[in-house]
């Protein structure tokens with residue numbers, strides 16, 4: 211019964227959608243302080259390679275590998291965050307895109323460690339680790355009427371689901387707090403928030419580091435989901451893909467990039483054509499969104515509308531007269 | 537003495553915005569800072585709040601030098617300002633704007649915020665209460681949930697003051713708070729400044745509305761072309777020849793330029 215409902219292919223698709231949600235949130239966090247970073251493919255690759263190398267070459271347990279990879283990437287993010295403070299808007303975007311490319315080229319050329327352009331194979335697979343762990347506890351998928359590959363896909367999906375919910379929960383909580391208010395005010399007016407007593411250096415670096423940590427975390431998960439990584443997985447098309455989650459879905463509220471990630475990763479599954487012309491469509495989307503809805507599809511108004519369909523809006527009267535006498 | 541400005545000069549790549557300006561502010565007073573357009577008044581605020589470093593000179597606050605501090609550190613020390621060209625967080629609600637102003641008096645960090653410790657909850661309750669109290673003072677209680685940009689001009693000016701008050705300053709810097717206000721709003725502003733003074737907060741006021749300045753300030757400092765040209769009581773300033781000339785001379789200067 212259960213075994214007929216579980217299609218490993220769909221579960222895998224759903225798992226990668228969850229991974230994309232985490233990536234979407236990672237760029238949203240950094241954007242939350244007004245910093246547009248296109249380095250998230252680079253951060254993702256740092257996480258992926260760190261965990262792959264640790265687990266493969268040093269026999270570090272998978273969970274520990276992922277955690278170390280995420281923290282290490284966050285640390286790199288903080289280091290990059292300092293020079294990033296000096297750059298604004300499109301200059302920051304270009305510099306971080308360059309950072310991602312530098313990392314990619316570094317991974318291609320550091321053959322001793324990364325196996326160069328060929329990439330790393332045989333990375334411990336999250337699903338199989340879960341399977342062998344449960345078998346060591348005396349459990350076998352057959353006991354609940356599942357084939358091994360069904361169980362593996364289901365377990366991986368559930369793990370990713372719990373992680374994604376945890377990540378979303380974490381950042382919703384953070385945004386409804388003193389930290390979130392500081393982020394929001396910096397995004398709206400950096401100088402004014404500084405004058406109101408907010409340490410903008412700290413918060414901008416915090417946001418940059420958190421975004422990097424999350425991207426590194428997603429990268430490490432990616433390595434253990436695919437068991438194979440190469441530098442070409444983290445090229446600039448990936449950076450654009452992550453960006454488009456936030457641009458298309460929206461970057462005002464966390465639901466924006468989540469919606470963007472779900473929608474844009476699901477569509478190609480339904481329409482093969484989209485898959486072929488994916489990056490052309492992304493490009494067109496970027497242009498269209500910038501022209502017609504720069505805040506993305508899901509903004510505060512949409513969220514309010516969903517939450518309170520009949521909210522009464524209080525409009526203030528606008529002041530009259532401009533006086534400047536002496 | 538709350539604030540002591542010692543020979544502050546500021547040069548913006550050739551433009552001498554301030555030249556050796558010195559004055560001081562006594563505890564509890566409302567000191568007016570006036571002068572024609574471009575006299576350097578806002579620049580003086582930017583020096584006090586460390587938005588820019590002075591080219592030379594020093595500023596002392598409650599007996600300690602402010603040199604080398606960052607703007608947010610100045611705010612924490614107890615000086616907060618409003619902006620001449622309103623700079624609210626326009627997409628946040630009125631109440632959230634005030635809560636941001638309270639930021640430097642709070643201590644919860646990321647983990648406490650996410651895991652909602654008892655201390656964090658208590659602190660958030662206090663922030664809400666403080667903000668509502670301050671909105672009450674400035675008369676914006678009923679607009680707490682309004683998005684800041686939807687307020688009228690005069691209300692936005694008062695929200696700027698509320699946001700600054702939330703940082704619990706000892707010295708409040710107001711940059712043309714009456715600009716764009718009608719007569720009734722200006723009268724309300726007068727009452728508000730009196731109320732703030734009664735809270736034992738010292739005020740430095742930049743304002744072009746002379747009747748308001750004369751009515752509310754205990755002393756006035758006059759700047760012209762970045763130099764202090766007079767200092768004294770409202771009546772002595774009103775009768776000061778150099779001050780009158782500075783104000784009348786503006787048109788002449790404009791023609792020359």
Ligand SMILES: Nc1ncnc2c1ncn2[C@@H]1O[C@H](COP(=O)(O)OP(=O)(O)OP(=O)(O)O)[C@@H](O)[C@H]1O
Pocket residue numbers: 548551552553571572573574575576577578579580620
């Ligand atoms: N950031 C800056 N860069 C360059 N020049 C500046 C800067 N800020 C102010 N100035 C110049 O310094 C001078 C003083 O300006 P300031 O804004 O302090 O005048 P103000 O007295 O506040 O005038 P107003 O009454 O019009 O507000 C002006 O000539 C102005 O152009």
Ligand SMILES: [Mg+2]
Pocket residue numbers: 577578579620
């Ligand atoms: Mg000014």
